[in-house]
Amino acid sequence: MVGNAFYLQDRLAAIIIFQVLVIPCSLLSFSANLPVSSSSSSSAATNNSYNVISYGAVGDGTTDDSKAFMKAWKACCEDETHNSALVIPQNRTFLLKPLQFSGPCKSSNIHFKLAGKIVAPNKKQDWIGSHINAWLTFSYVNGLVITGDGQIDGQGSAWWSHPCLNHLHPGITCKGPSALVFYRCNGLLLSGITHRNSPRVHIILSNCYDAVISNLRITAPATSPNTDGINVSGSRNVTVKDTYIGTGDDCIAVSGGSSFVNISGISCGPGHGISIGALGKGGRDQAEEIHVKNCTLRGTMTGVRIKSWQGGTGYARKISFEKIKLIDVNNPVIIDQFYCPRQINCQNSTSAVELSDIRYTSISGTSGTDQVINLSCSRSHGCTNISIERVYIKSTTPGKRVYAKCINAHGTWSHTVPDVKCLLP
Ligand SMILES: *[C@@H]1O[C@H](CO)[C@@H](O)[C@H](O)[C@H]1NC(C)=O
Ligand SMILES: *[C@@H]1O[C@H](CO)[C@@H](O)[C@H](O)[C@H]1NC(C)=O
Ligand SMILES: *[C@@H]1O[C@H](CO)[C@@H](O)[C@H](O)[C@H]1NC(C)=O
Ligand SMILES: *[C@@H]1O[C@H](CO)[C@@H](O)[C@H](O)[C@H]1NC(C)=O
Ligand SMILES: *[C@@H]1O[C@H](CO)[C@@H](O)[C@H](O)[C@H]1NC(C)=O
Ligand SMILES: *[C@@H]1O[C@H](CO)[C@@H](O)[C@H](O)[C@H]1NC(C)=O
Ligand SMILES: *[C@@H]1O[C@H](CO)[C@@H](O)[C@H](O)[C@H]1NC(C)=O
Ligand SMILES: *[C@@H]1O[C@H](CO)[C@@H](O)[C@H](O)[C@H]1NC(C)=O
Ligand SMILES: *[C@@H]1O[C@H](CO)[C@@H](O)[C@H](O)[C@H]1NC(C)=O
Numbered sequence: 001m002v003g004n005a006f007y008l009q010d011r012l013a014a015i016i017i018f019q020v021l022v023i024p025c026s027l028l029s030f031s032a033n034l035p036v037s038s039s040s041s042s043s044a045a046t047n048n049s050y051n052v053i054s055y056g057a058v059g060d061g062t063t064d065d066s067k068a069f070m071k072a073w074k075a076c077c078e079d080e081t082h083n084s085a086l087v088i089p090q091n092r093t094f095l096l097k098p099l100q101f102s103g104p105c106k107s108s109n110i111h112f113k114l115a116g117k118i119v120a121p122n123k124k125q126d127w128i129g130s131h132i133n134a135w136l137t138f139s140y141v142n143g144l145v146i147t148g149d150g151q152i153d154g155q156g157s158a159w160w161s162h163p164c165l166n167h168l169h170p171g172i173t174c175k176g177p178s179a180l181v182f183y184r185c186n187g188l189l190l191s192g193i194t195h196r197n198s199p200r201v202h203i204i205l206s207n208c209y210d211a212v213i214s215n216l217r218i219t220a221p222a223t224s225p226n227t228d229g230i231n232v233s234g235s236r237n238v239t240v241k242d243t244y245i246g247t248g249d250d251c252i253a254v255s256g257g258s259s260f261v262n263i264s265g266i267s268c269g270p271g272h273g274i275s276i277g278a279l280g281k282g283g284r285d286q287a288e289e290i291h292v293k294n295c296t297l298r299g300t301m302t303g304v305r306i307k308s309w310q311g312g313t314g315y316a317r318k319i320s321f322e323k324i325k326l327i328d329v330n331n332p333v334i335i336d337q338f339y340c341p342r343q344i345n346c347q348n349s350t351s352a353v354e355l356s357d358i359r360y361t362s363i364s365g366t367s368g369t370d371q372v373i374n375l376s377c378s379r380s381h382g383c384t385n386i387s388i389e390r391v392y393i394k395s396t397t398p399g400k401r402v403y404a405k406c407i408n409a410h411g412t413w414s415h416t417v418p419d420v421k422c423l424l425p
Contacts (some may be wrong), residue, residue, distance in 0.1 A: 059092030280312015326365025
């Protein structure tokens with residue numbers, strides 16, 4: 001279908017070129033010196049821009065600008081110049097209800113220029129009638145570029161204490177909206193923006209290939225539940241770099257189906273550190289080639305963590321954590337194959353997601369807990385080929401002894417304090 005659309009487009013372009021060519025020569029040499037109109041769809045050099053103000057957005061922070069944004073998006077998405085831009089101007093605050101920026105778009109590159117501020121409704125009632133899974137969803141948009149020094153504010157506080165839309169009976173668990181969701185967006189580039197106070201996860205990257213996320217600032221109070229910074233799942237060839245994340249849950253969580261994910265230059269804290277998993281909840285999961293490098297964790301509840309449920313299958317392998325600086329981090333190095341939050345209805349099983357080829361190199365700093373390395377692997381499967389090298393972790397309390405503990409973990413260690421004699425060959 002897409003192929004056909006492009007084919008038609010090429011035909012159209014050919015017709016336009018043909019018509020240009022039949023202009024008399026005298027006219028042609030004259031018109032060749034004219035600047036190319038910015039609205040010309042046959043020009044590759046200029047990019048058409050769609051300012052949300054021109055589509056009726058007010059930007060006073062109280063008017064609902066959703067309709068204007070959707071109109072501007074539609075025009076931008078249908079632009080055939082292959083480099084269209086949606087412009088959100090500075091010094092204005094746009095209130096948006098839950099919105100879907102859906103593709104596929106005709107433009108092969110869409111630039112979302114965020115200079116102003118986008119805010120979510122601060123009352124839950126404004127969500128009635130919408131899907132409450134997500135606030136701003138981009139789906140099937142390839143070549144999406146989101147840049148600018150603008151801000152996204154999820155105004156999540158109403159959801160943190162009670163994540164249900166309505167008051168439901170106790171015992172029913174609800175999940176509030178995640179702020180920014182990318183689903184099947186290949187070639188995404190997200191950079192520069194400040195993102196705060198999501199009702200739930202700040203950024204979800206799901207089933208996206210070839211993404212680069214950089215220079216963001218993601219913040220929410222340490223006490224806000226489930227406000228993970230970035231959740232990557234089912235995605236391949238992803239770079240997350242040079243970003244500050246301080247929230248109430250994982251700074252970055254890499255979930256099942258992800259591969260070739262490089263995370264570097266992250267400053268994380270407060271929060272729950274950088275996690276892979278939880279994998280294998282009631283099924284098969286695969287994750288490989290995940291590399292975390294040059295990151296600083298400050299005051300986080302856990303450091304670098306791989307977690308999986310009992311009873312899962314599949315694997316997580318070729319994972320590395322390198323050049324990690326720890327400042328007063330609790331539980332800095334964790335493998336937990338018995339993951340079961342709050343220890344409610346924990347399953348006991350002999351099947352497990354297989355963990356192998358995991359490298360910890362040059363990790364140093366201080367910990368608020370005594371057990372600084374906790375490698376708890378499945379009793380039936382174990383973790384294999386773990387390598388620990390140049391890991392030096394002290395207690396935050398001077399002179400206090402720290403130690404490592406393992407269950408069924410196999411591998412080697414060197415130049416590491418505390419010693420990891422519990423590693424099996
Ligand atoms: C058009 O878009 C491309 C890709 O986003 C960018 O490199 C180029 O500078 C833009 N050109 C103009 C005139 O804005
Ligand atoms: C936004 O505000 C700043 C500071 O007041 C000003 O310098 C800038 O020109 C304004 N930009 C626009 C587009 O109005
Ligand atoms: C990975 O993604 C980057 C950025 O989009 C792209 O330039 C590169 O070609 C991709 N690499 C592979 C192996 O697909
Ligand atoms: C991340 O997203 C995946 C897919 O939606 C989900 O299964 C997983 O629980 C999420 N992880 C966290 C830590 O929220
Ligand atoms: C990740 O980093 C490794 C080297 O550390 C590099 O070979 C690989 O290409 C990088 N992958 C991505 C997706 O940037
Ligand atoms: C390491 O990360 C910091 C940001 O935390 C960045 O400024 C620095 O350039 C990175 N160093 C390397 C070698 O990538
Ligand atoms: C180490 O991890 C295991 C598995 O989750 C857990 O049961 C144990 O309490 C942890 N040890 C410490 C000291 O936190
Ligand atoms: C799982 O095993 C633990 C310890 O062996 C036990 O306390 C718990 O009751 C078991 N749970 C189930 C659901 O069988
Ligand atoms: C162990 O893991 C490392 C990567 O950490 C890999 O290079 C090596 O080939 C693995 N060794 C075996 C025997 O699989």
